[in-house]
Amino acid sequence: TQLLEQSPQFLSIQEGENLTVYCNSSSVFSSLQWYRQEPGEGPVLLVTVVTGGEVKKLKRLTFQFGDARKDSSLHITAAQPGDTGLYLCAGVQPYGGSQGNLIFGKGTKLSVKP
């Protein structure tokens, strides 16, 4: 079973549309990070959320951490073709704090068509 479930798995939209990607778990995380990955490249860090209920904005991207620190969402406003990529959420578990390794979801593959 996947500790972090991301949905949807695939998303194909037209330029200018809005979208939301979800990252859900039954476990609590001490922090959660969102990455974007392009084919053949490593993940690029977009944001880290730490506090339950926290909301962070990065231009047209809005990230929210659930109050219980078990889930997160990424909302993109007015998507552009340059937003195309694989969006990954990754969490650090509290009891794994001494290691700090990330647990990843499978990702949401986003395609934005002009």
Next chain:
Amino acid sequence: DTGVSQDPRHKITKRGQNVTFRCDPISEHNRLYWYRQTLGQGPEFLTYFQNEAQLEKSRLLSDRFSAERPKGSFSTLEIQRTEQGDSAMYLCASRSGYNEQFFGPGTRLTVL
């Protein structure tokens, strides 16, 4: 460039051969992580170092996998007697003091 670098970017090898990958982390980061990513999956944690000490290696996939960080700077990941199932992207990340991990571009391994 002060990001994480990995070498080589691509490696094609025949089954049974040994391969070694190198990772150079961000210089001021003392924690270094290795992950493996297969098609359609998120990265999967393999091992990590704090300075030169390997503090977790139980997640390495088999005893054919080993990693070193001899001077607490760059790290190497070696796979002995490669199998076709080892084909994947191998990613290295270094961690900042704010518990954020920054990834390198990865090494794509293909085992024929």
